[in-house]
Amino acid sequence: MAREGDTEQGIHGLYKLTGQLTCSQWTPHVKHDEARTILKEALKGLADERSYIYTEGIGIELKIAIANDGSKRFLIPSQLIEYLRYRLCFENELNVSRLPLPSSESFIDVAHYVQITPTAYTNASELSRDMRLFHRHSKAKKKAAADSQEGAASARDAYYEHVRTDYVDAKKGLQKVRYVAIDVESWELDHRVITELGYSQLKFEDEDEIFTPAHIVIADHTAYNNGNYVVDNKWQFKHGKSETLSLRDTRARLRTLLTPIDDEKVVMVLHGAKNDLLSLDILLQLTGRKYSPQVTTYTIPTAIEVEVLDTKRLLGCMGDNLDGVSLIDLCRILKLSMPRGVFETRDYYHNAGNDAYATLGAFKRFAGGLALERHREQLIPSIQAILTPPVEEEGERMEDVL
Structure with missing residues (x-):
């Protein structure tokens, strides 16, 4: 069974990126107060050009996953999460044990999506806007599906x-x-x-x-x-x-x-x-x-x-x-x-x-x-x-x- 730290051993995948530009599977597992505060600030500024995972001229490279019902969501590759963690620990002189990686058990199942395509954002506000748009559309489709099932x-x-x-x-x-x-x-x-x-x-x-x-x-x-x-x-x-x-x-x-x-x-x-x-x-x-x-x-x-x-x-x-x-x-x-x-x-x-x-x-x-x-x-x-x-x-x- 996959455990925390598996991603360091060559196991890679994709995590969900939530509406607040955070990786929801990560922050709750960080128990050290200082490390958690540093991580939250870094996740809020993921698409900012000062972010450790921002590539000049490209921006932050993410994935867009499209489900069977047409709803979309953003995914972030585990390699970016690993690199972000490395830089946060190095720049803030944190022991890596205080900032564990999210478990590979939290990887999304790609079989649940009909298409996954690469995308990049150079502007944090645009990413936030599209994320909110995806979220609203997803809620609408879920409600329609629920209404259809109820009907x-x-x-x-x-x-x-x-x-x-x-x-x-x-x-x-x-x-x-x-x-x-x-x-x-x-x-x-x-x-x-x-x-x-x-x-x-x-x-x-x-x-x-x-x-x-x-x-x-x-x-x-x-x-x-x-x-x-x-x-x-x-x-x-x-x-x-x-x-x-x-x-x-x-x-x-x-x-x-x-x-x-x-x-x-x-x-x-x-x-x-x-x-x-x-x-x-x-x-x-x-x-x-x-x-x-x-x-x-x-x-x-x-x-x-x-x-x-x-x-x-x-x-x-x-x-x-x-x-x-x-x-x-x-x-x-x-x-x-x-x-x-x-x-x-x-x-x-x-x-x-x-x-x-x-x-x-x-x-x-x-x-x-x-x-x-x-x-x-x-x-x-x-x-x-x-x-x-x-x-x-x-x-x-x-x-x-x-």
Whole structure:
């Protein structure tokens, strides 16, 4: 580990230069009163032509670091700090032990910046002016980032509560809602070839759940099998009997499925809405449409618009960086298991019917479960356990065993 004085042994880096033209990592570590006073005065006049690190005709040579968000700050090379310390000790007859160098642990991490460029100042007031300007811009960007994060968090909370409120109202009969979870499977070598459509419907009658799972194998494409890159579970539907329908009949079934009956509201539930909607477009022969991961509606050819909910977004309400979680991992996080036969040892995901069933099960856990904060507290341990890769322990060496 780096310690004070490491810079004397050839370890060099860059320190932050603060708004008062001081190296904030240095002064607090100088305990000797006289040395600290001398150091403070020297740091205040860094850009003055009488400064020990001022080069005639050039000025004081610094670095400007630009961060990912565009904010800037001044950096000072450790070599200048070393030379300044040497001159201060020599000119003031100070023992070097009374003016220790800042630790190399205080070096900035250059990986945090997208660009570092050299600069020079011959005028202390100009350097102070630009330093204040950089500081104001940095504060503004941090505030904007904080506001953006707060806004994103607020939007996530609102999305989650909207889903829960609608679900509770539907269950109580305050509104008539039919939830339709859908999954589409395609050929691994050409995703324009749709091979399966799976769906599970949920509606309420007197607060009782009416649950209807289904699985369609598209007859036109039964010759297109997966297995090289994606497991093929086309004939492993675990929640009923698969139907084999033509592409035309499947298209008609989908339209009927998404068409409201009387005054009901249809809500389509997907896991990864963007990709599934593109697959539905292919199935319905729609072209030229694009979707964002935050898509909230889908329009079918009869001009009927249905609401879209995404279980990926619902999981994303639990915290940051959770948008890319697979359906398999989501079910593990929520402790949802796929039905198995007596002698079966594996689950059968990548069957459109099974995946739609699992998607609806995950949706129910969110929509009919705990309030957001309590649900977060409950799920965080599972999220961390399942999504954090295990640390591989180093095995024992043979010579240690023997």
